[in-house]
Amino acid sequence: MNIIWFRNDLRLYDNKVLCSAIADAQQRNAAVVGLFIATPDTWQQHNMAAIKQDFIRRRVVCLKQELAQLNIVLHTLEGTDYAATCDVFAQVQQHYKIKVFVQTDYELDERLRDHKVTACLESAGNELISFDSQCIMPPGSICTQQQTMYKVFTPFKRNWLSRLAEQGVQCLPKPKTLNVANGQLVDLHLTAYSTMQNGDNSSIKWPVEQNEIIDQLRDFCQHKVADYEKKRDFPAISATSKLAAYLAIGAISAGQCVARLQLEANDTWSLAKTGAEVWLSELIWREFYKHILVAYPDLIKHHAFQTETDNIRWSQDQTLFNAWCSGNTGYPLVDAAMRQLNQTGWMHNRLRMITASFLVKDLQLDWRLGERYFMSKLIDGDFSANNGGWQWAASTGTDAVPYFRIFNPITQSERFDPKGDFIRLYVPELASLDAKAIHWPHKNTQLSTAISDIKSYAAPIVDHAQARKITLALFAEVKKTDESTSKD
Numbered sequence: 039m040n041i042i043w044f045r046n047d048l049r050l051y052d053n054k055v056l057c058s059a060i061a062d063a064q065q066r067n068a069a070v071v072g073l074f075i076a077t078p079d080t081w082q083q084h085n086m087a088a089i090k091q092d093f094i095r096r097r098v099v100c101l102k103q104e105l106a107q108l109n110i111v112l113h114t115l116e117g118t119d120y121a122a123t124c125d126v127f128a129q130v131q132q133h134y135k136i137k138v139f140v141q142t143d144y145e146l147d148e149r150l151r152d153h154k155v156t157a158c159l160e161s162a163g164n165e166l167i168s169f170d171s172q173c174i175m176p177p178g179s180i181c182t183q184q185q186t187m188y189k190v191f192t193p194f195k196r197n198w199l200s201r202l203a204e205q206g207v208q209c210l211p212k213p214k215t216l217n218v219a220n221g222q223l224v225d226l227h228l229t230a231y232s233t234m235q236n237g238d239n240s241s242i243k244w245p246v247e248q249n250e251i252i253d254q255l256r257d258f259c260q261h262k263v264a265d266y267e268k269k270r271d272f273p274a275i276s277a278t279s280k281l282a283a284y285l286a287i288g289a290i291s292a293g294q295c296v297a298r299l300q301l302e303a304n305d306t307w308s309l310a311k312t313g314a315e316v317w318l319s320e321l322i323w324r325e326f327y328k329h330i331l332v333a334y335p336d337l338i339k340h341h342a343f344q345t346e347t348d349n350i351r352w353s354q355d356q357t358l359f360n361a362w363c364s365g366n367t368g369y370p371l372v373d374a375a376m377r378q379l380n381q382t383g384w385m386h387n388r389l390r391m392i393t394a395s396f397l398v399k400d401l402q403l404d405w406r407l408g409e410r411y412f413m414s415k416l417i418d419g420d421f422s423a424n425n426g427g428w429q430w431a432a433s434t435g436t437d438a439v440p441y442f443r444i445f446n447p448i449t450q451s452e453r454f455d456p457k458g459d460f461i462r463l464y465v466p467e468l469a470s471l472d473a474k475a476i477h478w479p480h481k482n483t484q485l486s487t488a489i490s491d492i493k494s495y496a497a498p499i500v501d502h503a504q505a506r507k508i509t510l511a512l513f514a515e516v517k518k519t520d521e522s523t524s525k526d
């Protein structure tokens with residue numbers, strides 16, 4: 039029997055694992071079943087957001103129905119943590135001779151889990167077959183001439199694009215319905231995954247049915263991508279694809295995104311600075327961070343990419359951290375952004391950069407605190423993109439923003455939310471202020487309008503100009519130590 043063990047590839051289209059398992063079964067006249075194992079304790083340890091857990095649950099319910107139409111049964115089990123996944127296979131192989139098909143995972147605990155499952159299967163003469171299909175170009179396939187991983191994005195992107203031009207992107211179709219009702223796992227004493235709604239239905243605004251997801255991609259490529267370059271930095275405008283959540287759980291593949299982009303955007307995807315080209319770049323950033331993670335597995339252990347920055351004496355001040363988390367820093371755009379994250383489970387990319395920079399460069403808090411908090415709230419939480427984004431903002435990562443370039447949260451606000459529309463959405467205390475005053479209400483306390491509302495808004499928790507100097511000194515300390523050590 040062939041088992042398709044679905045993890046971060048919860049889709050029917052362009053699914054190499056699914057197609058290979060079916061093709062192999064047909065060749066050997068074997069049965070095929072799907073398997074999904076929820077591991078709530080591990081998800082908790084990994085700070086997976088409740089909204090993401092709900093999103094996965096809803097997607098699994100749909101996937102089960104979609105697979106049933108192909109005559110494939112999806113068994114949904116619950117195994118507390120990764121250790122328990124071994125117990126599942128140990129039990130299954132007491133009854134069946136199995137081949138297990140999976141998509142390769144890159145994070146540490148996931149790799150350890152797969153090693154253990156492989157050993158368990160092999161001990162009974164069974165096997166685990168992995169497909170490296172999270173990226174269009176698998177990690178390790180885009181290298182420098184010395185066969186090492188690029189440390190900066192631009193040459194990586196150039197190489198990635200020339201590979202795309204050579205090989206194109208081929209998406210696998212949805213498999214055909216199998217002729218007969220296929221295999222089932224019976225007589226097992228395993229806990230079923232409760233896919234019933236358990237009160238937390240927080241992801242309900244995110245459609246999970248495969249055709250709706252594909253429509254969202256098509257709609258973005260037909261109607262929005264042309265303006266992506268011009269509009270993507272303005273959080274009050276809905277100008278981005280909102281597909282990261284689907285990519286993170288594999289409800290859609292990167293290949294589907296690029297194939298659709300090429301189809302809809304004709305040749306503009308290859309022309310510099312067009313919306314299509316810039317969007318494609320973002321998808322390449324996604325792959326870049328996955329390649330980096332595989333090449334530098336220490337990142338998974340929360341080390342900085344630029345190792346000397348691990349010596350920075352970051353603050354752990356809980357009061358400042360709480361103010362940042364709850365959106366009460368006194369900096370309107372930072373607060374609006376954090377409230378967007380807390381209320382919706384998603385935050386606009388420009389705001390992720392601004393809030394991350396604020397945590398690190400204005401509050402001098404350890405970037406790992408912010409990384410963990412984002413993960414615990416984001417519907418699109420993904421280790422490599424989140425770690426990459428945080429280390430970029432903290433100037434500790436590969437190709438990071440230089441440490442002396444520090445975002446000014448007020449000028450960022452004036453530039454990217456010029457009318458204050460986004461701030462008004464999430465910081466109602468400031469809604470009555472005009473487009474000028476809203477970015478920095480503190481010098482306007484004598485304004486006659488809505489003074490009582492403004493008083494209910496937080497006072498600034500730090501002075502940006504002073505904070506900037508402190509941060510520069512913190513970085514200078516480790517950069518100096520690093521220079522003197524390397525001279526010795």
Ligand SMILES: Cc1cc2nc3c(=O)[nH]c(=O)nc-3n(C[C@H](O)[C@H](O)[C@H](O)COP(=O)(O)OP(=O)(O)OC[C@H]3O[C@@H](n4cnc5c(N)ncnc54)[C@H](O)[C@@H]3O)c2cc1C
Pocket residue numbers: 270278279280281282283285286317320321323324325327385386387388390391394412416418419420421423424425426427428431
């Ligand atoms: C501090 C910080 C934390 C982040 N955490 C995450 C995270 O946990 N998960 C996540 O998917 N992205 C993360 N990002 C990247 C980016 O903010 C989101 O991918 C994007 O905002 C999601 O919205 P969208 O789907 O509308 O993106 P679009 O603008 O439509 O972009 C298309 C796709 O490209 C990918 N992408 C876009 N920007 C980036 C980027 N900078 N790095 C890697 N991939 C990118 C995503 O898969 C996204 O869906 C983070 C960025 C920062 C600065």
